[in-house]
Amino acid sequence: MYLRCFTFDSPKEWIKLLPWAEYWYNIAYHTSIGMSPFKAVYGRDPPKLIRYAPTSEEPLAVQEQLLQRDHILVQLKIHL
Template identity: 45%
Template structure:
């Protein structure tokens, strides 16, 4: 599902952005783990990624790359949230709450 979100808008650039999709997945909270996959594997929080503000750098190539990264991360986060909402709707459609009492 994550790759579909990634490839949908950028079919020819998916390989370039694949590490970012992997980073987002590995640093996202997983309810089944009750933590992030990164923290489970490494036992610590992931390194922080510096946010970019226009004008932070004087090198045009770096500025362009940072702007592309910020746009991409916002797009992929939006698409991942849409995918999660879709999966939740699908799950909720077939899910029923069941409670058991002692002796059932």
């Protein structure tokens, strides 16, 4: 289900989005264990992902990758 929500707009890019689907699954609350799988394994909540604010100090490739990450996460929230 997570991968389907990730790839709703671009189904042919599923391989690129697989790590994000796995991350989202691991930080999501699971009623069967009463916590996220991340917390079950590490004993703490996962670190928060904050929105990227571009600056001129980072290389262009880093800026593009972080902006793409933010866009992917926004799209996922819309489809979930």
